Amino acid sequence: MKKAIEGWVEANKSDLVSMSDKIWAHAELGLVEHESAKLQMEYLQSQGFEIKAGVGGMETAFVATWGKGKPVIGFLGEYDAVPMVSNKPVPYKEPLVEGGAGHGCGHNLLGVGAVGGAVALKELMKGKQIPGTIRYHGCPAEESSFGKTWMVRDGVFDDVDIVLDWHPGNSNSVSNSSSLADFVLKFNFYGKTAHASGDPWNGRSALDGVELMNAGIERMREHMRLDSRVHYVISYGGGAPNVVPDYAQNFFDVRAADIDELKRMRNWVLDIAKGAALMTQTRFEEVFLGYAANVIPNRVIAKELHSVMEELGAPEWSEEELKFAEEMQAQLEPEFIRRAVEQLEESGATLGQTKICDSIIPYSDKIEVGKGSTDVGDVSWVVPTARFRTACYTLGIPGHSWAVASCSGSSIGHKGMLYAAKILGVAGYRFLTDAGLRDKVRAEWEYQLKGRKYESLIPSEIKVPPLPFD
Ligand SMILES: [Zn+2]
Known part of the structure; x- marks a missing residue:
């Protein structure tokens, strides 16, 4: 089964990389990611998924469904860019479009990685006649309007049993952290x-x-x-x-x-x-x-994601990729790199070098409150959800920067994205086929919610997200 998912991702990697690169080059801002959403919808449709576009009051939000009945395994995809961080895929600052937007949060990788995981899992289900439903959620405007909160309010996640999410990062790790x-x-x-x-x-x-x-x-x-x-x-x-x-x-x-x-x-x-x-x-x-909303962590899903991550093994970096990262690090304050390396080592990473993370951070049950905010929070209040990161960036680079935009269009980002697709596919299969595991996930979710009920704080009279850039 693991081999089947890995095999599908490897056999289709040129399609996935090319879709990610196109979205990277479009670098569309939140709520106007028309080309990026279209590329994903067309691909998923060609793979037999049924598409419902324009959910949550947003033209660029969509849901792609394959299969029938329970359980429903959900994946989250994003594809919006960050203003002003456009950069060529080179290890120094050189805008692709002067003053333009760029994928400074790696959402081109995020969306396509999740598409890859969903389609790899679909192929396996189809071949083995496994019952259940796969749902890929195309979620716009994470950076600017918290797109998922509008989709949650619209009931898009109401029948989903488990949501698996990932984000490009500087390490291979699962997150048990909440958010603000x-x-x-x-x-x-x-x-x-x-x-x-x-x-x-x-x-x-x-x-x-x-x-x-x-x-x-x-x-x-x-x-x-x-x-x-x-x-x-x-x-x-x-x-x-x-x-x-x-x-x-x-x-x-x-x-x-x-x-x-x-x-x-x-x-x-x-x-x-x-x-x-x-x-x-x-x-x-x-x-x-x-x-x-804040994120409701789920340690059962996180632990399973981590064991899949370990079984598949972290990607290895080529000489060229390490050279690229080294040149990029030469543009940064040495302090940034030292701190990034220290942080990974404190979390238990055993790094072979200090340019790109080549280690998997050991699992920890400890729940921490991260100081950022994410619209994955609202999803996690209505469906048990957990997240992981894969190494897609040079160590030490600042978030939302030209350097992230550069890595997201390079082979470093591509490798991290393909690793994520495999993790999502394999973990998705386990949650789809193991009812006992799903029960444990639900029990953990109820424990973490402590009887609290989700309430959308979006004023009811506001039907569509306000355009953030006016
Ligand atoms: Zn992001």
């Missing part, structure tokens, strides 16, 4: 314009509202839980100092370790905005841009 729940919000303040020197008494400064709001946030910060976060930028502060600005905008991320705490923090932030408006005789409106 996150609100992405803007606060528009409105005042009255006037000549700042001639008749300031006729004006009311919207920027004053924004600044006092931020002063209030800094007072709130002292009293937040240690794992909560709040960060802001003033995304518009006025046009000129001699004009009292009648409009200003504050852009926020508010994060907390669980949904309830996130709701409390958001209410406090709203009170602060009200206070700032009152003090400055301005008014404000809150604009909802996105939301993601």
